[in-house]
Amino acid sequence: MKDASEILGKTDAELGWCLQDEDEEQAELAALQKGKICKDYPATLLVHGIPKRILMTSFPIHQRGKITGVFGYFRTADDKEDQRQLELLGIRDHVTGLLGYRGMIMAGMEIEEDRIHRQEDYLALILQVPEIKTLAHQYSPEVQQEILKTIRDGILKLGPISSIASYIGSGVFICFGKTRFLDGLTEKIEQLKAHLEGLTSIAGVSCTLTLNYSTIRGSEAHGFNTLLYQLAKRLNDVTSQRWHFERPHGEIIELNVSQLDSLDNGIALTDIATYDFLFLNHAMLRMMHLPDTPDAYKGKKCYELLAGRAAPCADCANSILARDAFRTCRRTMRFTSGSVLQRDTLVPWKGRTARLSITTDLQHGQMGNEQEHNSLLRREEVINDIISLGLQESDPEEGIHKIIAKVGEILQAERVLIFEEGENDTVSATYEWRRDTTGSLMKDAQNIPRARLQPLYDHFAHSRMLILNDTDAFVQLHPGFQPVLHGITSLVSGHLMQSGRSIGFTEVINPASETFASATFLLSSLTSVVAIMLRNRDMIRRLESYSYRDQLTGVGNRRALLSYIRTIPDGTSLAFIFGDINGLKKENDTKGHEAGDRLIQRSADVLVEAADREHVFRMGGDEFLLIAENKTAQEADALLQQLQATYAERHLSVALGCAVKKSPITNIDAVLSETDALMYENKRRMHEQAGQV
Numbered sequence: 001m002k003d004a005s006e007i008l009g010k011t012d013a014e015l016g017w018c019l020q021d022e023d024e025e026q027a028e029l030a031a032l033q034k035g036k037i038c039k040d041y042p043a044t045l046l047v048h049g050i051p052k053r054i055l056m057t058s059f060p061i062h063q064r065g066k067i068t069g070v071f072g073y074f075r076t077a078d079d080k081e082d083q084r085q086l087e088l089l090g091i092r093d094h095v096t097g098l099l100g101y102r103g104m105i106m107a108g109m110e111i112e113e114d115r116i117h118r119q120e121d122y123l124a125l126i127l128q129v130p131e132i133k134t135l136a137h138q139y140s141p142e143v144q145q146e147i148l149k150t151i152r153d154g155i156l157k158l159g160p161i162s163s164i165a166s167y168i169g170s171g172v173f174i175c176f177g178k179t180r181f182l183d184g185l186t187e188k189i190e191q192l193k194a195h196l197e198g199l200t201s202i203a204g205v206s207c208t209l210t211l212n213y214s215t216i217r218g219s220e221a222h223g224f225n226t227l228l229y230q231l232a233k234r235l236n237d238v239t240s241q242r243w244h245f246e247r248p249h250g251e252i253i254e255l256n257v258s259q260l261d262s263l264d265n266g267i268a269l270t271d272i273a274t275y276d277f278l279f280l281n282h283a284m285l286r287m288m289h290l291p292d293t294p295d296a297y298k299g300k301k302c303y304e305l306l307a308g309r310a311a312p313c314a315d316c317a318n319s320i321l322a323r324d325a326f327r328t329c330r331r332t333m334r335f336t337s338g339s340v341l342q343r344d345t346l347v348p349w350k351g352r353t354a355r356l357s358i359t360t361d362l363q364h365g366q367m368g369n370e371q372e373h374n375s376l377l378r379r380e381e382v383i384n385d386i387i388s389l390g391l392q393e394s395d396p397e398e399g400i401h402k403i404i405a406k407v408g409e410i411l412q413a414e415r416v417l418i419f420e421e422g423e424n425d426t427v428s429a430t431y432e433w434r435r436d437t438t439g440s441l442m443k444d445a446q447n448i449p450r451a452r453l454q455p456l457y458d459h460f461a462h463s464r465m466l467i468l469n470d471t472d473a474f475v476q477l478h479p480g481f482q483p484v485l486h487g488i489t490s491l492v493s494g495h496l497m498q499s500g501r502s503i504g505f506t507e508v509i510n511p512a513s514e515t516f517a518s519a520t521f522l523l524s525s526l527t528s529v530v531a532i533m534l535r536n537r538d539m540i541r542r543l544e545s546y547s548y549r550d551q552l553t554g555v556g557n558r559r560a561l562l563s564y565i566r567t568i569p570d571g572t573s574l575a576f577i578f579g580d581i582n583g584l585k586k587e588n589d590t591k592g593h594e595a596g597d598r599l600i601q602r603s604a605d606v607l608v609e610a611a612d613r614e615h616v617f618r619m620g621g622d623e624f625l626l627i628a629e630n631k632t633a634q635e636a637d638a639l640l641q642q643l644q645a646t647y648a649e650r651h652l653s654v655a656l657g658c659a660v661k662k663s664p665i666t667n668i669d670a671v672l673s674e675t676d677a678l679m680y681e682n683k684r685r686m687h688e689q690a691g692q693v
Contacts, residue, residue, distance in 0.1 A: 095145050096152040096167045102546065104166035104174050109547040111164065111176050112224040113559070123185070125175040126231050127155065127213045129196070132171030139205055146203035154192045158185065174231075179217065189213055225543045226394045229536070262463075266359035270302045272318045272346070277302055278354055287361060318355060321346045325384060326358075382410065383525045390529065396537040400431055400530060404506075407526065408433040411519050412512035417445070418496075418530065420504040425450045427504060455481040456505070460495040465524050467492055492519040494527035498535055506530060550618040552597055553604040561617040561625065565665050572629055572663045575636035577643065578675035579607065580683060581622040582653035603654055606646050610639065625672070633660050655683035 091103035099107055111122050129151055135144060148167070155165055155173055163177035193211040200206060214234035221227035260267045266284030270277055277297040280288070288305060290296040303309040303316075321327060326343045341360040346353055386406045393399035400418070408416040415434040419427045429445035450457065455478035459466050468474050471488045475481055488509055496504045506527060511519045548560040556564065568574070581603050588596035600622065607616045607626045617625045628639060640658045647654045657678030661671055 093167045093169075095148050098152060098173070099164065099166035101166070101168040102551070104168055105543060105546050107164050107166070108174075108176060108224050108228070109559070112218055112227070115218045121179045122176055122218045123179050123215055124218065124227055124231055125158075125177075125185075125189075125213060125215050126235050127173045127175070127189075127211060128235060129171040129209055129211055131207070131209050135207060143203050143205055147207065147209075150199075150202050151196065151209075154195060158188045158192060174228075185215075222394055224547070225540045228543070229540065230394065259464075263358075266340075266357075266361075268302070268357040268359065269347075269354045270357070272321075272353055272355050275301045275303060275312060277305070284359065287359065317344060321355060383522060386522075386526060387529055390533060396533045396540065400533050400537070401433070403526060403530060403533075404431060404433045407508065407522060408435075411508055411515045411522065413508050413519075414510040415441070417441075417507045417509070418504065418534075419445070419448075419507065420496075420534070421450070421502065422447065427453065430504075453481070456493065457502070460502070460505070464495040464497070464527065465492065466494075467519075492523050494523045496527060496531045496534070498531050503531065503534065553601055553618055555604055555608065555613055555616040555618050555624070557618055561619075562668070564614070564617075564627070565663075565668055568629070568663045568665070570664050573631055574661050574663060574665070575626075575628040575631035575639060576659050576661065576671055576675045577607075577626040577628070577636070577640060578619075578657045578672065578679045579603070579624045579626070579643075580655045580679055582655060582683065582686065584622040599652075602650065603647075603652055606643060606650065606652070606654075610643055610646070619672070625675075631660065636660050653686065655679050655686055657682055 091100055091106065092098070093100040093103075108124070114120065115122055132144075132148070135147060139147075151173070152165075152167065155175065156163075158175070163175055165173065165175045167173050189211075193213070196209045196211050199209060212235060214231060216227060216231045216234060218224075218227060221230055260279070261281045263281060264283055266287045267279070267281040268277065268284050269279040277300050280290075280297050282292055285292050285296060290305075297305065303312050307313055317327060317329075321344055326345045328341065328343045330341055343358045345356050347356045386403055389406060390399035390403040393402060404416040404418065407413070415432060417429050417433075418431040420430045421427050424447075426447045426449055428447055429442050432440060432442050434440065455474075456466060468491050471491060490510055490513075492508045492511065494506045495502065496506065506523060508519050508523055548556060548563065550557050581599065584596055584599060587599050604616065604618065604624060607624055611626050611628055615627050615629075617627075619625050626643075628636065631639065636658050640656055643654075643656060657675045657680070659671060659675045659678060665671060
């Protein structure tokens with residue numbers, strides 16, 4: 001609780017605990033300027049870090065014949081049933097009482113919208129207590145709850161009453177607050193960190209906690225979804241500072257043993273702390289003249305088997321390796337008759353950090369001369385440059401375009417495409433780079449049955465790369481194969497996978513003959529990166545869809561309405577039909593909120609059937625707006641009559657108002673006010689008719 005001295009004598013704006021919206025501002029202006037009493041208008045108040053909907057009533061204060069201020073009171077709009085629904089929808093976390101993941105997204109989008117309109121920056125803070133995952137397996141749910149509540153109480157003390165706090169699971173808390181209210185935040189977080197890390201027991205059980213955190217300002221990111229992505233990456237960078245190696249600036253590419261075992265190069269994984277071998281692939285075991293079994297290296301040190309030493313090598317590179325780059329060197333090993341080319345980096349492996357070494361025998365392998373050795377080094381530099389180019393973009397879509405463009409330029413290809421799998425066993429081209437002299441083939445490469453490409457997928461079953469010097473010969477060997485595009489003489493294709501699941505493939509079409517050998521090396525290294533970026537793109541799209549959709553009905557919200565209005569061509573005739581459900585409060589009071597939700601959904605369904613989901617918007621608890629394009633006044637009236645008849649057939653009572661306007665719509669609120677007034681006239685007539693009956 002805040003001391004009264006921190007609150008008395010201050011305005012809402014000074015405290016920052018009210019998320020100002022238009023209804024509240026208009027009501028306060030009406031009380032101050034016109035002396036009106038405004039009853040039960042909705043507002044949003046921050047209570048213990050959570051935005052709560054309240055109903056405000058404001059009275060003007062008169063002194064000596066003048067209005068000198070506003071007096072008011074409020075009551076909460078939520079009851080216990082509302083809280084239960086919020087928890088079921090993921091808006092509120094049932095343990096901490098803070099916002100849940102979905103609630104965090106909704107609140108974050110609101111504060112970002114507020115930043116844009118009011119030019120007032122905010123700060124986002126992510127805090128992680130990584131031990132929560134482990135404690136979940138050690139202690140009872142009751143103890144887990146006490147631990148989470150202890151952390152929650154400390155976090156709520158960090159910021160002023162204007163802060164928004166959420167718990168999204170796995171020990172991760174995300175908070176938002178206006179920057180002008182957050183003086184001394186770093187010192188408070190460090191105090192919380194010291195407090196939590198100093199605890200030895202909670203609820204009578206022993207525990208050891210650590211706290212990691214990172215921050216970002218809203219103005220640093222291009223939108224809220226990008227802000228979350230960058231905030232998580234910053235947390236990764238912070239957590240890695242506990243160790244002697246550097247956290248990668250890009251994404252981590254996950255590999256499995258079967259992938260490593262299938263490579264022709266020798267692969268070795270060693271624990272950088274103990275020097276123990278963790279894994280050797282078949283090629284490395286053959287190179288070292290060891291039996292092809294894990295027993296040949298389990299429990300052995302790398303310096304024992306590789307160098308025949310009793311202690312770590314004097315020139316061991318473990319201390320200078322990093323996760324975001326390969327270190328390449330040429331060296332001599334005792335089990336080879338000549339030199340080997342060795343490339344080393346750091347990777348995560350089963351909860352520890354491992355050194356990944358890729359070894360190529362220059363004597364017996366294909367790297368037989370210094371010129372090819374230098375060529376390989378150059379290729380690796382190119383790959384690192386391309387990865388950096390793509391991952392520097394905050395928008396994965398833009399990063400993917402840059403990666404395939406760079407690949408196409410380097411390989412002097414005719415075009416580079418990405419195909420993604422869709423519904424009904426089809427694939428479609430989703431990204432394309434092409435030379436300026438060639439036309440786009442995207443429209444001709446949509447919804448292609450996978451059956452046409454079965455030989456390609458059969459090849460992917462045992463190799464992630466398909467290399468075709470002569471596509472005609474491949475077609476003759478596989479009569480059922482039908483290439484997606486015509487005029488292809490050669491191509492290199494890579495299989496796109498996510499968590500062992502096929503999601504599509506890449507294609508480099510007609511690369512220059514002198515770059516064909518490099519194409520395989522280049523594309524095989526970048527395919528996994530592209531798959532990760534596609535995953536990040538999908539995550540951002542899901543977040544965006546949440547922010548533009550009403551979660552109960554699936555129709556658009558006010559943000560979606562404003563976005564849609566901006567896309568309508570000038571001169572379009574638009575029918576605005578505003579609907580208000582009659583009897584929703586009675587339904588909630590007598591039959592419960594689940595019945596009320598069903599009433600809202602059924603009412604929305606009628607509008608969706610008359611138009612479609614992209615043209616219907618939920619404007620409030622019981623209010624909806626339908627926009628029909630290219631409608632005359634007569635057609636709009638016919639649509640209104642049709643809706644009224646459908647509602648009557650389904651025993652639903654919805655008041656409707658309709659107005660026809662031409663785009664551009666420069667003041668949507670004025671249009672809404674007009675249709676709202678017409679709707680209320682319809683509601684009044686419906687009540688009169690009901691009273692006569």
